[in-house]
Amino acid sequence: MNKIKVNSWQESIHVVNNKILTRFSLEKAFNQFILELKPLVTEPEVKIIVQFKVVLESGLIRTISRMQTITNNDYKILLDIFKEYWSIKTEEYHLVAIQKVIFTYKIVHSKFPSRLSPVVKPKPSFSFKGYDIPNTMDLTQWGEYKFSPNYHSAIIKKYKSKAYYSVVLKDREQLVELKINDKILLSFIDKMSNNNDLSSFTRELHEHTYIFREGNLILKQKNIKNIKYLTKVIGASHISYKFVAMDLETRAINGIITPYALSIYDGKDKISFYLSDYPTSDEMLIAAISSLLRKKYDQYKVYIHNFSHFDSVFMIKVLSNMNLNILPLIRDGRIIDLKLSWKKYSIYMRDSYLLLPSSLAKLTNNFQVESKGIFPYQFVNNSNIPLDYRGSVPNKEFYPDITNEQYDSIINTTSTWDLRTETIKYCEQDVVTLYQVIAKFSEQIFILFRIDVLKYPTLPLLAFGIYRNNFMGDAKIPLIHGEMYDFLVQGYTGGSVDVYKPSGNNIYRYDVNSLYPFVMKTSPMPIGNISYFEGDITQINPQSFGIFEVEVTAPQNLHIPILQLRMHTQKGIHTVAPIGDWKGVYFSEEIKNAKIHGYTFKVIRGYTFDKGFIFKDYVDFLYKLKVNSDKTSPDYTIAKLLLNSLYGRMGMSPYKEHHVLVSNKEALNIISKFEVSNVIDFKNGKELVSFFDHSGKDNLNISVAISLAVTAMAKVHTSQFKTMKDITLFYSDTDSIDIDKPLPIKFIGNELGKMKLEHIFDETVFLAPKVYVGRTIT
Known part of the structure; x- marks a missing residue:
């Protein structure tokens, strides 16, 4: 004990760098103090009295903490207490430089009583x-x-501070400025919520809104500024016919698919290419593409049906060998547009199936144009059949979907069947048919909407353009990207498909009539101004409209869950309908519906929107067109296609893939710098590389809140049928249910959103989602 200065006050002084005392620098000073103290306190029979002080820039010393008496086992607790004291004093010394931290201490004998004095906090601030x-x-x-004197204003000096409040008093609000020496540090407005409770009020501070109840902050809101909104597009002044139709015929020999014929039609002239005229199929394709690399075809669209799924693989490989600038636009693994440039000219290769998603045979009927020919596709897959085959007509088994009468007609009118002649005839008929379908489709779209189809490579893009030109009106549809998109997309789930019972008898299958168009027309959509909030907004406004992150508790003994959740699993992201407790993001109207069925929620945070019925005119026009058109007419097909193609376009991801055709060396450079999603090696020194470049922003015309709301309201609509009493649910799809008895008549009809009876199954078995078999009565 000889070295210990008992009952003598000592000081441990620590200089504060930059004269700013943070919690980190306080902890650093405290740890240095303990290092100094430990050699002096090596025996258990002593205690330490400590007080925390600071030296201001002026040289004045200010006491921060109360006196604390500790043992050498209390250092961590003491640090926490000092941090808490400093957090309380921070605002008081906010504008004051701190030169030093001082720990004043005295070592005393162990009989001295210990005393740890935590912070006595002032009223909540x-x-x-x-x-x-x-x-x-x-x-x-x-x-x-x-x-x-008239109580219209007040001056309030803050405790232990040079700052003061200057307040202007009004009927139910007060305008406040926090000042030091007439310099305004902060200004805000407080508005009363209750005449009898001054601790329940709303505070507007900058772009934030804070709501207090009995002195407790229960909600924080911030208006989102600089929102960009969807703009209208200007319709076309005339219809364009700057397009050609192309078709490839292929054969599969030993599992290898090879093009052996190709035809092109530009509305006037047909030209065909046949493999026996060229050393390889690649050279045949090069000759065909080269025939389009002419000034007269500048800015033309080249349509190939099913190009993105099938023929595009062959085509891009060939194009990589040509002296062209190639710019592919690929979305979800499908080629949307392939721009080929030479000199100052360009053509664009597109998949007509993405614009008209149906088989060419069906489209010929829908648009009432020349029919496709009949051809024995499987006949050419035999390696023993030469391309110059001339002989008897191939057997009927090689002709798909041919009647006996049709086959007999071919036999009776053909003396010698020529493979080259028949292939070119069939291929040329296909391109003429495809051209006529696109031309008629374009003409009708122009008549109805004054829109040029050639500007839109896919059906959703076309529907989007039609909406923006004809039906958008003054709707303020916010464009959503970045952090807001990342939050909202968690709640964007599609339809649900579930099996509830594996089999049944006398099962009634009902479909909702145009489910998505129905909810688009009848449900308010999240548009306009957006605010971000933290806290349970439903305590302030139970009818709050938006998309919220919530803690969910499902009701006990729940048989048919109606809420979905996207979950990350080892096999990727899966959508499930959980029970129990979980956290998720949901549309406010889906939350309100789930409450009716016994779910409980605690709102954590989210975004509120204005609401508007923005799709009513679009749906009404198209549905009326569909109802008043013959099912075999182009108008019926157009209306049916467009009704279901709009909402999903708004839910696209803003994180766009980039696609480049580069050399092997350039590909390695891209792989080393970016997040690469796919590489296709064409084995000729060129690679098609797909990657994400996160250094920039891909701002697209998207609003995932709209798509989320549409799918959520579809689930709300179908939930009433899934949860009906006295009905047993066997199976459900996005817009259909399989139940054990007829629905009440009030739900049945031809109107949007009504149910229609599709089948009555005498016996049925449900093996898995989308996998079932049934024997129908009707």
Whole structure:
């Protein structure tokens, strides 16, 4: 004990770098103090009395903590207490430089009573950017106050601070400025919520809104600024016929698919290419593409049906060998547009199936144009059949979907069947048919909507363009990207498909009539102004409209869950309908519906929107067109296609893949710098590389909130049928149910959203989602 200075006050002094005392620098000073102290306190029979002080830039010393008496086992607790004291004093010394930290201490004998004095906190305060602001509108609790004679204003001096509040008093609100020496540090407005409770109020501070109840902050809101909104497009002044139709015929020999014929039609002239005229199929394709690399075809669209799924693989490989600038647009693994440039000219190769998603045979009937020919596709897959085959007509088994009468007609009218002649005839008929379908489709779209189809490579893009030109009106549809998109997309799930019972008898299958168009027409969509909030907004406004992150508890004994959740699993992201407790993101209207069925929620945070019925005119026009058109007419097909193609376009991801055709060396450079999603090696020194470049922003015309709301309201609509009493549910798809008895008549009809009876199964077995078999009565 000889080295210990018992009952003698000592100081441990620590210089503060940059004269800013943070929690980190306080902890650093404290740890240095303990290192100094430990050699002096090696025996258990001593205690330490400690007090935390600071030296201001002026040289004045200010006491921060109360005196603490500890043992050498209490260092961590002491640090936490000092940090808490400093957090309380931070605002008071916010604008004051701190030169030094001082720990004044005295070592005493162990009989001295221990005393740890935690912070005695003042009334709860509210902190904004380092400033502590009272949690009440009662000015008498803010500090030393003085009201004007007419009580229209007040000055309140903050406790232990040079700062003061200048307040203008109005009927139910007060305008506040926090000042030092007439310099305004902060200004805000407090508005009363309750005449009898000054601790329940709303505070508007900058772009934020804070709502207090009995002095507790229960909700924080911030208006989102600089929102960009979807703009209208200008319709076309005339219809364009700058397109050609192309078709490839292929054969599969030993598992290898090879093009052996190709035809092109530009509305006037047909030209065909046959493999026996060229050394290889690649050279045949090069000759065909080269025939289009002419000034007269500048800016032309080249349509190939099913190009993105099938023929594109052959085509891109060939194109990589040509002296062309190639710019592919690929989405979800499908080629949307392939721009080929030479000199100052360009053509664009597109998949007509993405614009008209149906087989060419069906499209000929829908648009009432020349029919496809009949051809024995499987006949050419025999390696023993030469391309110059001339002989008897191939057997009927090689002709798909041919009647006996049709086959007999071919036999009776053909003396010698020529493979080259028949292939070219069939291929040329296909390109003429495809051209006529696209031309008629384009003409009708132009008549109805004044839109040029050639500007839109896919049906969803076309529907989007039609909406923006003809039906959007003054709707303020926000474009959503970045953090907001990342949050909202968690709640964007598609339809649900579930098996509830494996088999049954006398099962009634009902479909909803145009489910998505129905909810688009009848449901308000999230548009307009957007606010972000933290807290349970439903405590303030139970009818709040938006998309919220919530803690969910499903009801006990739940048989048919109606809420979905996207879950990350080892096999990727899966959508499930959970029970129990979980956290998820949901549309407010889906939450309200789930509450009816016994779910409970605690709202954590989210976004609120204005609401509007933005699709009514679009749906009404197309549905009326569909109802009033013959099912074999182009108008019927157009209406049916467009009704279901709009909402999904708005839910696209803003994180766009980039696609480049580069050399092997350039591909390695891209792989080393970017997140690469796919590489196709054409084995000729060229690779098609797909990658994400996260250094920039891919701002697209998208609004995932709209798509999320549409799918959510579809689930709300179908939930009423899934949860009906006295009905047993066997199976459900996005817009259909299989149940054990007829639905009440009030739900049945031809109107949008009504149910229609599709089948009555005498016996049925449900093996898995989308996998079932049934024997129908009707």
